[in-house]
Amino acid sequence: MSTSCENDRSGFAERLAAIRQRRKRLLIPPLVFIGGCIIIMVTMEIAASNNTKSAAFTAMATITAIICVFAWIGTLVSLVQMNLARCPRCDKRYFRTWWCNWPFAKRCLHCGLSIHARFDPDPAKLFALLDWLKRPQPRGAIPDVGLSCDNCGYLLGGLTSERCPECGREFSVAAILDEATSQILN
Numbered sequence: 001m002s003t004s005c006e007n008d009r010s011g012f013a014e015r016l017a018a019i020r021q022r023r024k025r026l027l028i029p030p031l032v033f034i035g036g037c038i039i040i041m042v043t044m045e046i047a048a049s050n051n052t053k054s055a056a057f058t059a060m061a062t063i064t065a066i067i068c069v070f071a072w073i074g075t076l077v078s079l080v081q082m083n084l085a086r087c088p089r090c091d092k093r094y095f096r097t098w099w100c101n102w103p104f105a106k107r108c109l110h111c112g113l114s115i116h117a118r119f120d121p122d123p124a125k126l127f128a129l130l131d132w133l134k135r136p137q138p139r140g141a142i143p144d145v146g147l148s149c150d151n152c153g154y155l156l157g158g159l160t161s162e163r164c165p166e167c168g169r170e171f172s173v174a175a176i177l178d179e180a181t182s183q184i185l186n
Contacts, residue, residue: 013148015088020115022081026103029074036068079103089113129177142173 040061047057082103087094090111097109106115125145132143144157154166163170
């Protein structure tokens, strides 16, 4: 019986990109919160140094405080989204186990998949790429292992040249294989 993860191998790169995007979004609300707190402190310092409590200073401090509250709520929402993110390979929660919850982990806490993987570094797929590289020129079509273009996301399986037909960017299967094997070894 196959899992939902096995049925969706074509979306591997997209699912991993979504995890990276969620992780980036996690940093925005705390930065807004810190910036808002700095604005409130500066506003109150200016008001105290002028010995005035004008309505403009009070309104600006109140609006900034409200923005800070929403930023704090946004941080909590982002943390919940991070906890629900699932690994494209093992379909378990990427950043959470029963004993650890670390939203800045660089690898899946269950299977060790790197957050920067370009495709699933499954050994069978790596051997398929290695077998393709060992063939004499012309090699034929690149095996369909879920490899996608870094620039536009086009799936590169089945191509006969090492150039993306969508955006025209050149890529090297040998370099991708080296990168994937180094991810496994590290």
